[in-house]
Amino acid sequence: xxxxxxxxxxxxxxxxxxxxxxxxxxxxxxxxxxxxxxxxxxxxxxxxxxxxxxxxxxxxxxxxxxxxxxxxxxxxxxxxxxxxxxxxxxxxxxxxxxxxxxxxxxxxxxxxxxxxxxxxxxxxxxxxxxxxxxxxxxxxxxxxxxxxxxxxxxxxxxxxxxxxxxxxxxxxxxxxxxxxxxxxxxxxxxxxxxxxxxxxxxxxxxxxxxxxxxxxxxxxxxxxxxxxxxxxxxxxxxxxxxxxxxxxxxxxxxxxxxxxxxxxxxxxxxxxxxxxxxxxxxxxxxxxxxxxxxxxxxxxxxxxxxxxxxxxxxxxxxxxxxxxxxxxxxxxxxxxxxxxxxxxxxxxxxxxxxxxxxxxxxxxxxxxxxxxxxxxxxxxxxxxxxxxxxxxxxxxxxxxxxxxxxxxxxxxxxxxxxxxxxxxxxx
Amino acid sequence: xxxxxxxxxxxxxxxxxxxxxxxxxxxxxxxxxxxxxxxxxxxxxxxxxxxxxxxxxxxxxxxxxxxxxxxxxxxxxxxxxxxxxxxxxxxxxxxxxxxxxxxxxxxxxxxxxxxxxxxxxxxxxxxxxxxxxxxxxxxxxxxxxxxxxxxxxxxxxxxxxxxxxxxxxxxxxxxxxxxxxxxxxxxxxxxxxxxxxxxxxxxxxxxxxxxxxxxxxxxxxxxxxxxxxxxxxxxxxxxxxxxxxxxxxxxxxxxxxxxxxxxxxxxxxxxxxxxxxxxxxxxxxxxxxxxxxxxxxxxxxxxxxxxxxxxxxxxxxxxxxxxxxxxxxxxxxxxxxxxxxxxxxxxxxxxxxxxxxxxxxxxxxxxxxxxxxxxxxxxxxxxxxxxxxxxxxxxxxxxxxxxxxxxxxxxxxxxxxxxxxxxxxxx
Numbered sequence: 001x002x003x004x005x006x007x008x009x010x011x012x013x014x015x016x017x018x019x020x021x022x023x024x025x026x027x028x029x030x031x032x033x034x035x036x037x038x039x040x041x042x043x044x045x046x047x048x049x050x051x052x053x054x055x056x057x058x059x060x061x062x063x064x065x066x067x068x069x070x071x072x073x074x075x076x077x078x079x080x081x082x083x084x085x086x087x088x089x090x091x092x093x094x095x096x097x098x099x100x101x102x103x104x105x106x107x108x109x110x111x112x113x114x115x116x117x118x119x120x121x122x123x124x125x126x127x128x129x130x131x132x133x134x135x136x137x138x139x140x141x142x143x144x145x146x147x148x149x150x151x152x153x154x155x156x157x158x159x160x161x162x163x164x165x166x167x168x169x170x171x172x173x174x175x176x177x178x179x180x181x182x183x184x185x186x187x188x189x190x191x192x193x194x195x196x197x198x199x200x201x202x203x204x205x206x207x208x209x210x211x212x213x214x215x216x217x218x219x220x221x222x223x224x225x226x227x228x229x230x231x232x233x234x235x236x237x238x239x240x241x242x243x244x245x246x247x248x249x250x251x252x253x254x255x256x257x258x259x260x261x262x263x264x265x266x267x268x269x270x271x272x273x274x275x276x277x278x279x280x281x282x283x284x285x286x287x288x289x290x291x292x293x294x295x296x297x298x299x300x301x302x303x304x305x306x307x308x309x310x311x312x313x314x315x316x317x318x319x320x321x322x323x324x325x326x327x328x329x330x331x332x333x334x335x336x337x338x339x340x341x342x343x344x345x346x347x348x349x350x351x352x353x354x355x356x357x358x359x360x361x362x363x364x365x366x367x368x369x370x371x372x373x374x375x376x377x378x379x380x381x382x383x384x385x386x387x388x389x390x391x392x393x394x395x396x397x398x399x400x401x402x403x404x405x406x407x408x409x410x411x412x413x414x415x416x417x418x419x420x421x422x423x424x425x426x427x
Numbered sequence: 428x429x430x431x432x433x434x435x436x437x438x439x440x441x442x443x444x445x446x447x448x449x450x451x452x453x454x455x456x457x458x459x460x461x462x463x464x465x466x467x468x469x470x471x472x473x474x475x476x477x478x479x480x481x482x483x484x485x486x487x488x489x490x491x492x493x494x495x496x497x498x499x500x501x502x503x504x505x506x507x508x509x510x511x512x513x514x515x516x517x518x519x520x521x522x523x524x525x526x527x528x529x530x531x532x533x534x535x536x537x538x539x540x541x542x543x544x545x546x547x548x549x550x551x552x553x554x555x556x557x558x559x560x561x562x563x564x565x566x567x568x569x570x571x572x573x574x575x576x577x578x579x580x581x582x583x584x585x586x587x588x589x590x591x592x593x594x595x596x597x598x599x600x601x602x603x604x605x606x607x608x609x610x611x612x613x614x615x616x617x618x619x620x621x622x623x624x625x626x627x628x629x630x631x632x633x634x635x636x637x638x639x640x641x642x643x644x645x646x647x648x649x650x651x652x653x654x655x656x657x658x659x660x661x662x663x664x665x666x667x668x669x670x671x672x673x674x675x676x677x678x679x680x681x682x683x684x685x686x687x688x689x690x691x692x693x694x695x696x697x698x699x700x701x702x703x704x705x706x707x708x709x710x711x712x713x714x715x716x717x718x719x720x721x722x723x724x725x726x727x728x729x730x731x732x733x734x735x736x737x738x739x740x741x742x743x744x745x746x747x748x749x750x751x752x753x754x755x756x757x758x759x760x761x762x763x764x765x766x767x768x769x770x771x772x773x774x775x776x777x778x779x780x781x782x783x784x785x786x787x788x789x790x791x792x793x794x795x796x797x798x799x800x801x802x803x804x805x806x807x808x809x810x811x812x813x814x815x816x817x818x819x820x821x822x823x824x825x826x827x828x829x830x831x832x833x834x835x836x837x838x839x840x841x842x843x844x845x846x847x848x849x850x851x852x853x854x
Contacts (some may be wrong), residue, residue, distance in 0.1 A: 020573050022717055028691055031640045032572060129568060133716035135562070135570030142569070143554060143562030145459060146447050164696030240573050273703060273721065287721065288735035289560035296719035298687045306716035309573030323750050332458050399771065 002037040003316040006065035006096075008087050009077030010043035010052070013101060013128075015397040016054040016305025017312075027311060036316050040065045066090045072319050073312055076100040078160060080274070090114045094123070097202065097319065099311040101128035101304055104282075107218040108203035109208065123318065123325045125311035131156060131201040133303030134296035136282050140210045141327055147286030149211040152250045153426075154282035155275050156203040158298040159187045159194035160226050161244040164263075165276040168234045168243065168374055174227065185279060196225035197246065199260040204248035207282070208259050212252055214335040222260040222340040229263055233350060234423055235264050236391050243273045247381060249381040257335035258343055265425045267349055341400040346375070346425035349394070349406065352387045352417040360390065363409050370405040372397040393425070429464040431491035432744040433523075435514050436504030437470035437479070441554075443732025444739075445479040455740060463743050467492045478687055490560040493517050499746050500739055503527040519543045519551070524746065527737040529556035534629035534645040537636065550745065550752045552738035557582060557630040560730030561723035562737075563709050567637045567755055574713025576638040579677045580853070581709030582702050583630040585620035586614045587653050587673040591690075592703040592739040595661045595670065601654065603711060613705060613726070613768055623652035624673065624688040631675035634709070635686050639679055649687040649767040656690050660777060660848055663805065663818050664692050665784040670700045671850060683763035685770055691851045692775055753763060768827040773802070773852035775820050776833065779844040782815045790817070790836055799824040799830040814844040820852070 005021075028034045041057040042048045042065055049058040065071055066087070070136055074091040078084050081104050083374050088105065091098050092113070100106070106126050117124035127137045131154075132335065140149070155161050159181055165178040180197065181187035194200045205239050208216045237244050247264040250257060266273050271293050275281040280298025285291050296322040297303040317325070354361050362378075366375060373395040380389040394402065402422075410416055432448075434441055439715070448465050455461045468476045468484040469492055476485040477841050492498055501518040505511050508531050517530065519540070527533070532540065533553050544551035554564045558581075567576070582588050586608055593604040605622065608614035620626045628648040635643045653673050664671050675689040677684060693700050700721050702708040707725025712718050724730035745753070779784050787806075794801060800822040807816040821829065829849075837843055 016715065021716075024573065024575065027575065028572075030756050032754075089737070094827035133713075134719055135566035138570040139565060142741055143565040143734065143737045145740050146451065146733050148451065148454065217634075261648075271701075286560075286733060287450075288443065288729040288736075289728055290560055290727070291725035293720060294719070297717040300717070302715040303717055306573050306713060307570065309715075310570045313572050314569055317753065321751070323753070324748070326744065326748065327459075332459050367490065388777070 002035040002070045003073060004037055004040070005073050005075060005312060005416055006040040006068065006071040007038060007075045007077070007192050008042045008062050008065055009043050009079070010048040011077065012301040013304040013308065014043070014075070014077045015048070015052045016301035018054050019393055020305055020309045022053060025113070030378060032313065032317065034313050034317050034320060035385045036312065039071060039194055040068060049402055050313050060177060066094050066096070071406040073097045073099060075308060075312060075361055076102060077308070079104065081105050085109055088113050090118060092120050092122055095120065095122065097123040097315045099125045099308055099315060101126070101308055102222065103129040103199065103202040103206060107205040110206070110217070111215055117325070118328045121324055123315045125195055125315055126206070127311045128304050128307035130206050131280050131282055131294070132158070132296065132300065132305040134280060134282065134294050134298065136207065136294050137210060139294065140284070141330070144284065144286055144289060147288050149284060149286050150252050151285040152204070152207045152211045152282065154248055155245050155272060155280050156248045156282065156298065157189065157194055157200040157246060158278035161275070161280070162186050162245065162278045163195070164226060164244060165229055167229070168238070173231060174229060174401070189372065196228050197223040198232050200246060200248040200261045204259060204261060205248050207244050208250035208345060209331055211250065211284070212333070212335060213330050214257065214333045216257065216259055216330040216337065220337045222262070224262040226263050228419060228421055229238060232349070232380070232389055233423060236350065237348065237423070240393065242266060242425070245272060247272070247426065253338060256338040258338045260340055265423050267427065334348050341403070344396050344398050346427070347394045348391065348425060349402070349421040350389055351390045351409065351422040352383070353390050353415050354417065355382055355386055355388045359415055362412055362415070363390070365407045366405050367392070370401040371402055372405050385417055429462040429497045430500060430746050431464055431466045432500050432502060432739060433467040433469070433498040433536060434465060434502045434504070435469045435489050435492055435496065436506070437468050437475040438504065440731040440735065441470070441502070441504045442475070442479045442767065443728035443736050446480050447732055447736045448481060456762070459740065459744065461740050461744050461747060464741065465528060466498060469493060471711065474760070489514050493521050493523070496830055498523060500524045500526060500742055502735060502739060504530060504533065504735070508532050512536055515540050519547050519549055522547065522549065524550040524734055524742045526742060528554045528735055529553070530556040530626065530629040530633060534632040537633070537644070538642055540651060544752070544753045548751055550742045551631070552742055554738045555731050555734035557633055557724065557729065558707050558709055559722065560586070560713040560733040561707060561709065561721050561726040563634065563727065564637060566721065567634070568757070569712070570715055571711065571716060574715050576711060576713050576714040577630070577679050579634045579638045579709065581675055582672055582699060582707050583675045583709065583725065584621055584627040584673060585705035585707055586618065586705070588702070589613050589705045591653060591656070591671060591673065594656070594658055595665070597703035598658060600658060610634065621653055624650040625656050627673060627675040627688045631677055631686060631688060635684060636758055639760070639762060640686055640757050641760045642758040643686055643764065647686060647764045649689070651689040653690050655846060655848055657848065659807070659816055660775070663777065664775065664850070667820065668695055669852070670695055672699060674699070674764065674853065676853065680765060681682060683765040685765045687767055690850050694854065714813050770826050771823050772826070773821055773823055773854070774817065774829050775852055776829070776849040777816055777818045777848040778836065779810070779814045779846065780817050780842050782809055783815055786842055789839055789842070793835045794819070799826040799832050808822050812844055
């Protein structure tokens with residue numbers, strides 16, 4: 001007897017899932033002995049289901065799926081943390097297993113939905129919530145479990161990586177690259193979730209929770225987006241042998257978990273430096289495996305649908321074989337989270353300052369007063385408003401000290417023209 | 428009750444497994460609920476076990492492990508296809524699950540051992556047989572199963588990649604780079620399995636079998652090693668914007684599976700081009716997921732032990748939960764293998780030829796007679812023996828035609844000085 005699937009949410013990823021089922025259901029049965037059948041598709045409009053040849057399965061009420069006793073697995077692809085949360089919780093309570101690509105839900109209500117899944121003895125799979133089609137949650141939960149993971153670090157947002165690549169390689173301004181990404185369908189009309197870093201923050205919260213066996217939520221992640229990055233910053237970085245990427249970073253340290261998202265300068269020789277455009281890559285370091293990296297398309301209908309359907313097939317295989325959920329929540333430890341103020345690293349700081357005597361001396365004195373040692377300083381030519389760009393790269397310094405120094409420089413009378421730009425450096 | 432492990436083979440990888448168990452057994456229990464215990468270690472000498480603090484578990488007779496009714500999982504790490512095959516088959520017959528890193532065994536006797544595992548209802552896991560610690564077999568068998576895989580291609584032999592990197596970056600000759608690799612412990616005294624490509628061939632046979640759901644054995648893989656690669660070839664490739672890597676390649680084509688190992692020119696912009704030293708990387712293309720790449724340490728005690736113990740923990744988890752093997756053999760199709768003579772691609776061909784009038788004209792005529800169209804030709808300065816290097820890069824041409832042309836050029840009287848060098852080009 002086939003395992004019955006109900007799909008809630010028929011946008012690009014949901015459409016991709018239908019396409020996979022139509023193209024490969026016969027292969028799944030022949031190769032893997034897994035017999036799945038899509039029996040219901042919930043979406044806002046019938047035309048979305050019709051576009052993928054599933055008009056006859058259409059409903060606009062998700063209860064038609066949750067209350068259908070035949071359905072074994074519910075795929076949740078509507079996103080967000082309101083209706084999606086209801087769908088997932090009600091589906092589990094109705095005894096169905098759930099597959100979701102919803103990173104926001106998992107990064108905020110992960111504990112709640114996983115607890116319920118365990119309580120009702122059903123599976124909750126969310127492999128598509130991070131990295132599009134890149135297998136990363138699977139490897140972290142299986143192949144790599146013999147390791148103590150030291151770091152998980154990556155480019156996990158395709159939109160911002162596409163924008164930064166356009167700015168660095170084609171000299172576009174931030175505004176031009178955003179408009180371009182929107183025109184190409186890589187950025188949404190309201191791009192905040194991407195450009196402000198929240199999408200990446202949700203993803204690193206999920207990855208870090210699995211990697212370090214401790215619950216990390218979206219609120220735990222220091223998050224800074226790319227909105228203040230300028231071409232000047234990218235060019236200066238390039239001249240120093242670096243590229244700027246929006247990195248999601250999580251390190252295990254002796255005093256807790258360091259987890260954050262921000263624009264980051266990495267050496268051009270780093271494996272992540274050549275990951276361009278909409279591609280994603282996630283770098284994992286374990287105590288025995290050493291360095292590993294997982295690369296692929298981080299977005300797009302096909303890639304995300306591949307991950308969703310990989311989960312669906314795995315859950316369906318377990319249902320067919322009568323296997324109870326194998327892997328539940330693995331957040332057994334309760335490790336402290338380090339606030340960013342307590343971290344020490346290198347910093348790139350660009351100030352637009354008044355071009356007059358004494359300014360550099362005052363700034364140098366303030367850095368010295370805060371124990372921030374400067375590795376290099378570059379001054380770039382005068383601009384129309386009479387200001388010059390002064391760029392510092394620090395030695396390893398304490399974040400709180402760097403911030404205090406910047407605040408104090410901002411207080412110098414008539415010195416700063418606009419906000420300083422701060423980019424953290426990861427070697 | 429703990430799941431009992433017997434280890435057969437206590438070299439570097441086996442020692443790494445013992446180290447992982449000693450360091451992390453408590454973590455596995457706390458994080459994953461998996462309780463494993465190493466109860467017996469078989470090796471040639473007690474000192475190997477003692478080095479890893481397991482002298483009290485030592486035996487030099489593998490029957491002590493196979494005949495011990497307490498033992499649930501046997502780890503086979505002795506390698507080769509003779510005693511190792513006996514150990515694996517006898518362990519399965521004794522009702523134990525088996526974890527092996529043995530690529531030669533899986534690429535030659537894979538069918539036999541997997542059939543027996545299915546017959547006796549035990550698990551046979553071999554995730555460490557390809558790519559050292561890189562999770563690749565797991566993703567192919569789980570996360571990526573919703574795809575029809577189109578290509579699997581990679582750098583899967585660390586020794587030869589280290590040698591080619593040394594030759595390209597430090598100008599070492601083949602002989603120097605081999606001696607260097609041997610001195611550093613990256614190559615064995617008898618380097619044939621690595622430099623002649625057989626190690627890579629076994630690995631691509633395993634990957635292709637899983638990716639294409641069809642049994643491919645070592646004998647099916649066209650295999651050419653790196654022994655005839657010279658610095659001249661690497662320099663010429665670099666000048667043309669390429670690097671030379673020993674690639675293991677498997678493509679699904681309309682008329683069968685194309686599977687081979689040979690030195691390959693790839694553009695410097697390709698993701699695999701920057702994989703240097705002992706690192707490995709495997710590139711997978713699926714019809715929905717698009718391009719993905721998996722990168723990491725392809726060799727070394729820790730990396731391989733990470734993969735072995737990942738399998739051990741997964742099998743132990745199943746044993747604890749009373750789950751029968753979930754994934755058996757997936758080679759359900761019987762696809763034809765394409766011989767290399769039937770393939771068409773681009774070729775780099777270097778001839779050392781006599782430096783006299785008419786030679787180039789004769790060679791050009793022979794290529795034309797065989798329908799091999801030339802994309803570019805470079806002649807490099809005269810050498811001490813009076814010969815010159817003439818390097819052709821062809822347009823896409825049929826392998827058999829290229830070979831016939833080369834054979835015919837070899838028949839030209841007093842033209843060739845030494846063997847021509849042929850490197851296939853993958854764009």
